[in-house]
Structures are given as C-alpha cells and as structure tokens.
Amino acid sequence: MDVTLAAGSAWTDPACPVARTVDLIGDRWSLLIIRDAMDGATAFTEFHQRLGIARNILTDRLRKLVEHGILDKSAATDGRRQTYRLTEAGQDLFTAVVALRQWGERHAFAPDEPHSVLVDGQGRELPELRPLGQDGAPLSAEASRVRKTA
Amino acid sequence: MDVTLAAGSAWTDPACPVARTVDLIGDRWSLLIIRDAMDGATAFTEFHQRLGIARNILTDRLRKLVEHGILDKSAATDGRRQTYRLTEAGQDLFTAVVALRQWGERHAFAPDEPHSVLVDGQGRELPELRPLGQDGAPLSAEASRVRKTA
C-alpha cells in the first residue's frame, strides 16, 4: 500500500496517526460526505442536496476521497450517473464516525434538544463506545500515553 | 447545559450529532490541540512548539475550545503562564481521538512506515475499538441506520 497526501503538500505531523487522519478527512465536509455515504448516498446530486455544499467543493472533496482510497467512483448503469461507494478503508471509518456521533450526543445538544439516533438492525440504540486496556478495563487519556517512534 | 456555536453562525446540520461535533472541532488544528492536551501540554508556547501552528490561529482555536467547554483556561502559579486543561467534555473526546488514531494506523501508513503508538499504563498497545450492537456483536455501517428525529 502506498499512502500519500496531495502532490506538493506534506503531512502536518508525519509520525502521528491522528494527524495523518486529520490531514485526510479533517475538513468541514469530508466526514459528512462519509457519514452520508454510510447512510446510503451514492450520487453527486444526492450528496449535494443532503449537505448543501457548494458544487465545486463537493467535486474537489469527492476527488480527494477517491484519491485517498476512501471512496470508489464508478459509472452507474444509468449512463449519466456516477456512483460513489465507500471502500473497505472508508467503511472502516465507521468506528470514528460513531465515536464523534456519541460525543456530539453527549456534549453538543441541550438535554431537551432532539437529535437523530444511530440504531442497529433491530432499531435499538448502540451502546457507548469506550477504549479499553489490554486487561479489558476502561482506559482514560491520563492512564495512557503516546510512545514516540525511535 | 447550553450549547452554542459562534454568534452569527449556524450549525451545518442541526439535528445530526456528527455534524455538530464537526462544527465544533472539525478543522485542521482543534483535534491536534486536544491530542496534545491529552498528552500533557498545558501552555500556549507548548502547543505552539509542538504543532507549528501560527500564533494568531492558536489564540483563536484555544479561545473557541474554551468557549465550547472543551478546554478550561486559568492563570498558572507562574504569573506569566496560562494553563489550558481539558474539561470533562474535552477528556471525553478520548474515544474519538483513539478511533481516528487507530484508523490512521491501519490506513494512513505504509506497512513498513514507523508511527507513534498509544499504550496503556503497562506499556501495552490498546485493543482495536469497534462499535457493537446491543447484543454485543460487532456492528457494521450497513447493519445500522440513522433514525431521524420526528
């Protein structure tokens, strides 16, 4: 596998996986495009209507997401449509999207404010995601640390 | 609790917790500031040096993160320093940071490329985070759906 950012641009912090991920999808729109793709959107117009994003920016973001191996672009059977689908790497962002969603539910809404809910096949809300240590106990930021590369 | 964006600006998608979270921390720097705060950074200069961010932008991001209840600002015992600490809401972003980190480890590095590693108190790497259904089985994006608010 060969992973690259745009030609002529460099990683913000090459050794840090968080920074690399932010470099790839950390703008105002990419994650929402991915969210909608997970919710079934596949066509340009569909993303445009759901998001209210400017068309030229959407073009650019879709191109970059394809470039970065997160979306796959193909011609639909209907010859005028293009189909954008999540690659395996794109689907693997599900965990991150769920984590951001659950944080938003807890901290970005007033207690009485309604919001959409992510449910499983049986219509039940998902349990809260939490990092665990190797021993299976919940792990906090203070109880962990970043081991720098040699 | 009262949650607001900047005065004069509106949520990109008010009913969606993912979108609200992105509105709050979805720019090139906020998540990296939070990452460094989790790694022990507390002072303006410390963030500036670790990130290589422009000073005026750092000032702006720190102010917004404080405004949004993610960081807390206080005068240090050393009268010239300010101390920025994660609030409870800020610490609660740990799950999201871990999810983004683990995705980056899996998809933003070539197999032989070195990267920093997050370890628990005993120096052991964390297990991979995965969303589960109420039944405890791993849940994929396709097996879930978003239930819109009435």
Added chain:
DNA sequence: CCAATAGGTTGCAAAATGCAACCTATTGGA
C-alpha cells in the same frame, strides 16, 4: 427531438489561514 437530469467547470467575491513584526506583563539573575 427536445426538455429535464446529472455531473461537472469557471470566474469572481468573501472568508480563513499563515507569516512576521510588534506589544505588554512577569520573571530570574547579575
């Protein structure tokens, strides 16, 4: 065969970002 649909591109204005110089308060040491 023609209007509607789909997926763009282009030009220009507005906003966000980055850089470097400057400013003020506190501090520690000679």
Added chain:
DNA sequence: TCCAATAGGTTGCATTTTGCAACCTATTGG
C-alpha cells in the same frame, strides 16, 4: 535595581480556501 529573557498575545498584510452563481456537456425519457 535593572535588564534581558520568557510568555502570551495582537496587528497588518499576503496567500489559500471556500462559497455562489452562471455556464457547459452528455445522457435520458417522453
């Protein structure tokens, strides 16, 4: 006691990114 260094900003200006609206081309269904 004073003064250079430290810390945390602010300001002005250039560059980059974003947003809006108009335009373009190919395909489709009636």
